[in-house]
Amino acid sequence: MSDIKKIKREYLEKLNRELNQDSINQIKTELFGKNGSISNEFKKLGSVAVEERKKFAADLNLVKEELQEKISKKFHELEIKEINEKLKNEKVDVTLPERSFEQGKIHPVSQVIDEISSIFSEIGFSVEEGPDVENEYNNFTALNTPDNHPARDMHDTFYLDNEKKLLLRTHTSPVQVRTMLKGKPPFKIIAPGRTYRSDSDQTHAPMFHQVEGLHIDKNINMGHLKGCLNYFIKEFFEVDKIKMRFRPSHFPFTEPSAEVDIGYEIKDGKIVIGEGDKWLEILGCGMVHPNVLKNVKVDTSKFQGYAFGIGIDRLGMLKYGINDLRAFFETDYRWINHFGFDPLDVPSNYRGLSR
Numbered sequence: 001m002s003d004i005k006k007i008k009r010e011y012l013e014k015l016n017r018e019l020n021q022d023s024i025n026q027i028k029t030e031l032f033g034k035n036g037s038i039s040n041e042f043k044k045l046g047s048v049a050v051e052e053r054k055k056f057a058a059d060l061n062l063v064k065e066e067l068q069e070k071i072s073k074k075f076h077e078l079e080i081k082e083i084n085e086k087l088k089n090e091k092v093d094v095t096l097p098e099r100s101f102e103q104g105k106i107h108p109v110s111q112v113i114d115e116i117s118s119i120f121s122e123i124g125f126s127v128e129e130g131p132d133v134e135n136e137y138n139n140f141t142a143l144n145t146p147d148n149h150p151a152r153d154m155h156d157t158f159y160l161d162n163e164k165k166l167l168l169r170t171h172t173s174p175v176q177v178r179t180m181l182k183g184k185p186p187f188k189i190i191a192p193g194r195t196y197r198s199d200s201d202q203t204h205a206p207m208f209h210q211v212e213g214l215h216i217d218k219n220i221n222m223g224h225l226k227g228c229l230n231y232f233i234k235e236f237f238e239v240d241k242i243k244m245r246f247r248p249s250h251f252p253f254t255e256p257s258a259e260v261d262i263g264y265e266i267k268d269g270k271i272v273i274g275e276g277d278k279w280l281e282i283l284g285c286g287m288v289h290p291n292v293l294k295n296v297k298v299d300t301s302k303f304q305g306y307a308f309g310i311g312i313d314r315l316g317m318l319k320y321g322i323n324d325l326r327a328f329f330e331t332d333y334r335w336i337n338h339f340g341f342d343p344l345d346v347p348s349n350y351r352g353l354s355r
Ligand code: PHE
Pocket: 170, 171, 172, 173, 251, 254, 283, 284, 285, 286, 307, 308, 309, 310
């Protein structure tokens, strides 16, 4: 029998036994390694007589292929066997308790900001932002608030330096200034964000949230302001009818100025918006003072408009029945679990921000 046939017989027989990964690899080396039997047969090729060489090479190649095929088949079988064994041994025990996971909740303030932004974006307002740390000029001076105005008093304002040049913004109105300084009219923006005043009780926290509104264009008047706020409040509280009251007020940066109250009543321990004879103040507003427009280089002979500042936290308290403002910012996990919103729940009046 030729060497080739012998090799073939010997190794086919070996490969028919029960083998593991290592022993298959061992066989592979014995056959095809540097000094492997098949490799050595190939080395003989040169010394085989010319007339036999063709047949020798053909036989050798055939055997080589046959053995290689057998080896990969063995590897494949082994793989299948391993998988089957794993499936048999590693059963999924569906009776085991599930792995616990915590899903976060959306804070009511974030939720309310989203709702407000969505409602105003429907009627053409875009959203602007400004920093919490402001300079005295944007927060007061540009807003026509003279040096001796009580709002500048240390009592209300958190100053960050002795010269009283830097402060934590006391309202979102400086975003009006920033927006008008960097662009050209018309302007139609809202600016939600954090605001700070040295104040703390059940309805006041040293950090709270406002949303500023600003609409400057040709011929904008108080009627537009009223219509816009009326629309917003109805949409926000999801009611068809509201009672709204404009009370004359004073802000240095608007003239005339008003504070807006909405009518409500308490029915079965719950606040009902739009009925009853109780009033709750929710915002300040007015027609932007010409001095403010001049400070930000808006031509007052062509442009005018209104501004408003709404207390976001108050709106959230009303809509979602939360009675202590301070709880908003105490980061109590049980509170957020109770009052927070499921991130996958889309509120009924949410229409998306991009429309
Ligand atoms: N900035 C005012 C406040 O914080 C609210 C306001 C904004 C009033 C815009 C008029 C116009 O009380």
